[in-house]
Amino acid sequence: MESKHRLAQAIGLIELSKVLSNNLLIITLCKEPAISMTVKAEWEQLVRNLISEGILKTENIIRSMRLVSRELFLPDNMKQSYAIDAPLPIGWGQTASAPHMVSIMNEALQLETGQKVLEVGAGSGWHACTIAEVIAPSDQPKSAWGHVFTTEIIRDLADYARANIEKAGYSERVTIVHHDGSQGYSAEAPFDRILVTAAAPDIPKPLTDQLRPDGGILVIPVGGTYYFQTLYRVTKKGTQLTRENLGGVAFVPLTGKYGQHTN
Ligand code: SAM
Numbered sequence: 001m002e003s004k005h006r007l008a009q010a011i012g013l014i015e016l017s018k019v020l021s022n023n024l025l026i027i028t029l030c031k032e033p034a035i036s037m038t039v040k041a042e043w044e045q046l047v048r049n050l051i052s053e054g055i056l057k058t059e060n061i062i063r064s065m066r067l068v069s070r071e072l073f074l075p076d077n078m079k080q081s082y083a084i085d086a087p088l089p090i091g092w093g094q095t096a097s098a099p100h101m102v103s104i105m106n107e108a109l110q111l112e113t114g115q116k117v118l119e120v121g122a123g124s125g126w127h128a129c130t131i132a133e134v135i136a137p138s139d140q141p142k143s144a145w146g147h148v149f150t151t152e153i154i155r156d157l158a159d160y161a162r163a164n165i166e167k168a169g170y171s172e173r174v175t176i177v178h179h180d181g182s183q184g185y186s187a188e189a190p191f192d193r194i195l196v197t198a199a200a201p202d203i204p205k206p207l208t209d210q211l212r213p214d215g216g217i218l219v220i221p222v223g224g225t226y227y228f229q230t231l232y233r234v235t236k237k238g239t240q241l242t243r244e245n246l247g248g249v250a251f252v253p254l255t256g257k258y259g260q261h262t263n
Helices: 002-011 041-052 059-067 076-081 099-108 126-135 155-168 205-209
Strands: 015-021 024-029 034-042 088-092 092-098 116-120 149-152 173-177 195-198 214-223 230-235 240-249
Touching: 041 059, 041 099, 041 214, 059 088, 059 099, 059 126, 076 088, 088 155, 099 126, 099 173, 099 214, 099 230, 099 240, 116 126, 126 149, 126 155, 149 155, 155 173
Parallel strands: 116 149, 116 195, 149 173, 195 214
Antiparallel strands: 015 024, 024 034, 088 092, 214 230, 230 240
């Protein structure tokens, strides 16, 4: 029991309301807005592995990864694999990204409370909610919250993500739009941060145009369809764009106007 209390303290949450079995903790955050959530030992182990591998580094990113488990966002036949560090199928030929990739992108984005973020490629809605927990934390007043706008080009998948976001309790912090995000989302621009979760042939100009000029950051995989892709961080200062190579990756293709065109 003592070690479970220590684990709960390590998680950094405010109140441990119940300890159930060897592998299930029920945790209640007592500040507004009141939410309850479960943290299973296997998810905690995954988070600890990502920390020890040096992938998860920053306190607010670690906290959000702990609190927003992938389980709720997967179809029933995939739920048992939620804590495996690999992309998992969600239907419509698409995947929920691997936890290490979501962690790498969230760290690269340099997220802070209050930011306005655009995601291109909602998929299951999971990644958007991990970001929402950083820029609009559950234990801070709503007046401090930022917002995530996430676009999804497949209509049925947008509906699936919307239902997941609602179930997870993030619909006040995440807006999902059925839209070709390769063109950005001009209705809500400019954005402090933009992330693209599908591989583009090049950096779409509407995305850099829609970044804030005073240090806006875009994180985007660029390259071929499925192979030879590089993750880039692009920082905007005035009209100047600085591009950093963050390493090789493998993402599903970005489609739409500025996406991959195979024919
Ligand atoms: N972030 C997601 C999650 O947490 O489950 C995983 C995203 S999945 C790797 C990439 C998603 O990008 C797919 O759902 C795909 O349909 C979507 N997509 C591809 N091209 C798009 C576009 N032009 N606009 C919006 N979404 C797009």
